[in-house]
Amino acid sequence: MKSRAFIILLFISGFVFGQSSQEIMESDLDKMKFLFLNKNYKGFSSFVYPKIIEMNGNEEKMIENMKASILKMENEGFKFVNIYFKDFNDAILKNNELQSTFTQVILMDTPKGKVLGEYTMIGISGDKGKSWKFIDTSGYDEKMIHSNFPDLDKRIVIKPKIKMFLEENNLRKKCSEFSGTELQSISPFTFKKTSVVILDNKSKETAEDGSYIASKVVRNTDNPCKIDFVIEEIQNKPKNMYKIGDVMHLELTGFENDVYYFILTRKNNKLVISDKFKVVKNL
DSSP, rough: OOEEEEEEEEOOOOOSOOOOOHHHHHHHHHHHHHHHHHOOOHHTTTTTTTHHHHTTEEEEEEHHHHHHHHHHHHHHTTEEEEEEEEEOOOOOOETTEEEEEEEEEEEEETTEEEEEEEEEEEEEEESSTOOOOOEEEETHHHHHHHHHHHTTTTOOOOOOOEEEEHHHHHHHHHTTTTEEEEEEOOTTTOEEEEEEEEEEESOOOOSSSSSSEEEEEEEEEESSTEEEEEEEESSSSSSSSSSTOOEEEEEEEETTTTTTEEEEETTTTOOOEEEEEEEEEEO
């Protein structure tokens, strides 16, 4: 059985100016993640710290190694589902570079179930936070990182790696509360805010300032984390990646307190976006 619900995506116009260096870093991370999950490894490599590329020989060789490694994993039943970032630390200034650490969370399908991995990542900016490059430490321990990257500040801490099976029952319980709720996300590409209102068993159509999409939703009651919807209406958005009648699949893949992480795919399972919602209020 499936229950019916309705989702209204209200796209609020206006850019958010004066982003902090951390906001720009998080934006660059989201762009890098989007490129990686969509297997655009050339674009992804533009966010990789140059020394990592040098350690692989060159960019072409690094991309070749990535493709081979990921293909081998997929053939063995391992697949990236989602990636998100949390626990950002304040940046440290060292030799005219900003250096920051945070946690990368990787959710993977495996032959034995979904597995969560947590790893320290390092962000480095040589232009006062206007752009960032990243070091993924998942293949190294702290001693190896500081040995290979001697310019890192000694205060940079590489936390022990964590791997665990996803508690899917806990996630589904949390997803069942994902109703009668107003949430927000901010586009990593435009810094525009998106307000999302989830309502069960009724439709709400309203004209707000800016552009919005009204979408009819069917939630899977066996797995409330999975929500299918059809784009029914688009207003005031001439340049839009969707069109009327598009079938979309939204899956909530994790949560941290009042933040939900999700992936959005089209009918053909092509990834459109991986993002997060923050709960604003319960309606």
